[in-house]
Amino acid sequence: MPTEPPVPGIPLRPGRIGTGRLALFVAATAAPLTAVGGAIPIMYAVSGNVGAAFCFLMLTILLGVFAVGYAAMGRYVPNPGSVHSYIANGLGRAGAVGAAFAALVAYNALQISLYGLIGAIVGEFVGDEISIELDWWIWALLAWAVVGLLGVLQVDLSGTVLVGLLFLELLVLTALVALALDNPAGGRVDAAGLDPANLPVAGLGAVLALATAAFVGVESGPVHRTQVTDPGRTVARAGYLAIAGTGVCYALCAWALTVATGPENTATVAAVAGPQLVADVLARHGGAALGVAAQVLLGTAVLAALLAGHNSVARQFYALGFERVLPAALGRVGVRTGAPVAGSLVQTGLALAVLLGFAAAGRDPLTDMFAWLSGVGAVGVLVLLTLTSVAVVGFFNGRTVTAESRWQRLIAPTLATMGLSVVLVVLLADFGTLLAPGTPTYLRALLPALPVLAALLGLLRGVALRSLRPGVYARIGGGTREPVPTPQPAGAADRVEAQA
Template sequence: MPTEPPVPGNPPRPGRLGAGRLATYATAAAAPLTAVGGVMPIMYAVSGNTGAAFCFLVLTIVLAVFAVGYTAMSRYVPNPGAFSSYVAKGLGRAGAVSAAFVGLLAYNAIQIGLYGLAGAILADFAGVEFSLVLDWWIWALVAWAVVGLLGVLRWELSGTVVTVFLVLELLVLATLVVFAIANPAGGRTSATGLDPGSLSVAGLGAVLALGTISFVGVESAPAHRAEVTDPRRTVARATYLSVVATGTCYALCAWAFTVATGPENTSTVAAVAGPGLVADILARHGGAVLAVVAQALLGTAVLAALLAGHHAVARQLYGLGFERVLPARLGRVGVRTGAPVAASLVQTGLALVVLLVFAVTGRDPVTELFTWLGGVGAVGVLLLLTLTSVAVLHFFNSRPDSARARWQRLVAPTLATMGLSVLLVLLLADFGALLAPGTPAYLRGLLPGLVALVALAGLFWGLALRSSQPEIYARVGGGALEPAPAPVPAGGTRRAAAST
C-alpha cells in the first residue's frame, strides 16, 4: 500500500519497545497456533506431501535473507510497514500503486479465507463439546459480526494480552512436539518430514502456498520503528528473531505431525481430523482436558487472526483513501473512536458478500473457501516480497552516497530476489495442487491470474494519476528520502537552529 498516515489515536511512544518485545509482537502477528493447528492439517490433507517441515526451513532461510535489505531500507521509508512504500522509493510511484492493489487483494483474500477456517473450527468445537450442531457458515457469520463490530470500534488486543496468548499457544505447540517425539507412530521416530527429497513429490504448490501465508505477520516489526529503543538495530534484530523463531516452530510442529501419525499416514489422518488434528494428538497422549484447552485456544487464535487481518486491510484502505488514490471517503475516521470506519465497513461488506456466495453455493469452508483464497493470497504475498526485494536492490545501488555494507545493499537483496522468484514460479507451476479433485480446471489459471490482473490495474491507475492528477500522484509513497535527523541534545536547540 502507499504511505499511509497513522490512524488518529494514541501516538507512538519512542523507546518503549526493545528487540525482544517487538519480536514477540511480530511472532504473535503470525498467529502460530492458527498456522499449526488450522493451516498445517489442511496442507497435509490437500497436498499429500510429507516434506512440509523442510519447506518451512527453506521459507525461513529465504525470509531471513530478505529481512536483511528490508530492515536496512526501513529507515529511509516514511511508512516502513507498507511494502508499496519500498516499491515507491525503489521502483517508482506507479509501481507502488500496483503493489498497493496487490496488497489489498492478497490480505483481503487471506483474511476472508480465514472465515471458512474459523467456521469449521467453531462448528466442530461446539458440536463435540456442547452438542450444538450448526452449519459452518453460521459460525463464520458469528465471527464476521464480532470482527466487524470490533473493527468499527477500533478494538485491538493489548500488548499484555497478546503476550499471554502467545505463551499459551507456544506451550500447546511445545507439548505437541514432546508428545510426538515420546510416542512416535510405529515406535520409530522418522526424519522423513525433514528430507529434501520429500518435496519432490506432488503437492508442492499447496505446501508453498499455505506455508507462505503462515508467515504473514512476521514482516510487521518495521511498522513499529517509531516506538523502538534503537531504530538502527532493534528493528533488524526483532525481525530476524521473529522469522527464525516462527520458522523453527513451524518446522518442528510440521515434523511432529509426521512423527505422531507416521509419514505414510499423515495426509489421511489430517484429512479426517482437519483442524482438530492437534487436539486429537494431545487427547491421545495427554487427556481430554488438554485437548479441549488446545481446541479452545485454536478458536480464539483464529478470531484474533481475523481481527488483525481486518485491521490490516482497513489501514490499507484508509491510507489509499487519505492520499486520494482511492475515494477520499475511505480516508475518514470516526469522531469518537478514531477508527477508519469507512474502510472498516468496506472490508466487512466484502467479506460478507464472499461468505454468502460460498454458503449459498454449498462450497466447502476449508478445501474451497480457505484454500482457494489462501492460494490467491500466497501468490500476492510472494509477488509483493519479490517486488520489495527488487526495490531494495535498486534503491541502495542507485545511490552513489550509499554507505551500506555490500551484504545489505547487494548480496542479500540479490539472493532474496532469486529465492523469492523461484518460490513464486514453483507455486504458479503447481497451483493446481491446492484444488480438490473435481474442481473446474479453469480455476488453476483464474485464481492466480487475479493477482496479475489486479497488479496491471494498479499500474495503469498509477500511470493515469501521473498524467491526470499529478498532485495526488506526487503523494504516493511520499516522505523524506533521507532518515530523520538525530534528536538535538538538551540545550543545543538554538545552536542547531542557527546552524541551519
C-alpha cells in the same frame, strides 16, 4: 504521506521497545497456533506431501535473507509499514499503486479465508462438547459480526493480550512436539518430514502456498520503527529473531505431526481430522483436558488473526483513500474513535459477500474456502515481497553515501529476489494441487491470477494519475528522505514499557 491510525497492540511512546519485546509482538502477529492447527493439517490433507517441515526451514532462510534489505531500506522510508511505500521509493509511484492493489487482494483473501477456518473449528467443537449441530457458515457469520463491530469501533487486542496468547500457544505447541516424539507411530521417530527429497513431489504448490501464508505477519517489524530503542538495529534484529523462531516452530510442529501419525498415514489422518488434528494428538497422549485447551486456544488465535487482518486491510483502504489513489471517502475516519470506518465497512462487506458465496455454493470451508483464498493470498504476498526486494536494489543503486554494507543494499536483496521468484514461479505452475479433484478447471488459472491482475490494474491507475492528477501522483509513497536518528535518553535501551 498520510499519518495512519495507530498500530494495534503497541505503545506509541518512542524509544521504549527493545529487541526481545518487538520480536514477541511480531511473532504474536503471525499467530503460530493458527498456522499449526489450521494451515498445516489442511496442507497435508490437500497435498499428500509430508515434506512440509523442510519447506518451512527453506522459507525461513529465504525470508531471513529478504529481511536484510527490507530492514536496511526501512530506515529511509517515510511509511515503513506499507510495502507500496518501499516500491514507490525504489521502483516508482506507478508500480507502487500496482503493489497496493495486489496487497488489497492478497490481504483481503488471507483475512477472509479465516472465516472458513473458524466456522469449521467452532462448529466441530460445539458439536462435540455441547451437541449443537449447526452449519459452519452460521458460526463464521457470528465471527464476522464480532469482527465487523470491533473493527468499526477501532478495538484491537492489546500487546499484553497478544503476547499472553502467544505464550499459551507456545506451551501447547511445545507439548505437541514433546508428546509426539515420546509417542511416535510405530514406535520409531521417523525423520521423513525433514528429508528434502520428500518436498519436490506431488502437491508442492499446495505446500508452498499454505506455508507462505503461515508466515504473513513476520514482516511487520518496521511498522514500529519510531517506538524502538535503537531504530537502526532493533528492528532488524527483532525481525531475524521473529522469522527464525516462527520458522523453526512451524518446522518442528509439522514434523511432529508426521511422527505422531506416521508419514505414510499423515495425509489420510489430516483429511479426516482437519484442524482437530493437533487437539486429537494432544488428547490421545496428554489427556482430554489438554485437547480441549488446544481447541479453545486455536479458536481464540483465529479470531485474533481475523481482527488483526481486518484492521490491517481497513488501514490499507484508508491510506489509499487519503492519498486519493482510491475514492477520498475511504480516507475518512470516525470522529470519536479515529478508526478508518469507511475502510472497515468496505472490508466487512467484501468478507460477507465472499463468505455467503462459498456457503451458497456448498463449498467446503477448509479444503475450498480456506485453501483457495490462502493460495490467492500467498501468490499476492510473494509478488509483493519480490517487488520489494527489487525496490531495495533500485533504491540504493547510485546512492554513494550510506551506512549500509554491500551485503545489505545489493547482495541480500538480489538473492532474495531470485529465491522469491523461484518460489512464486513454482507455486503458479503447481497451483492446481491446492484445489480438490473436480474443481472447475478455470479456477486453476483464475485464482492465482487475481493478485497479478490487480497489480496490473493498479499500474494502469498509477500511470493515469501521473498524467491526469500529477499532484496526487506526487504524494504516492511519501517521497524519500534520509533517516533521522531517534534521540536516546540515558538508560532508554534498558527500559521495557509495559503495555498501557
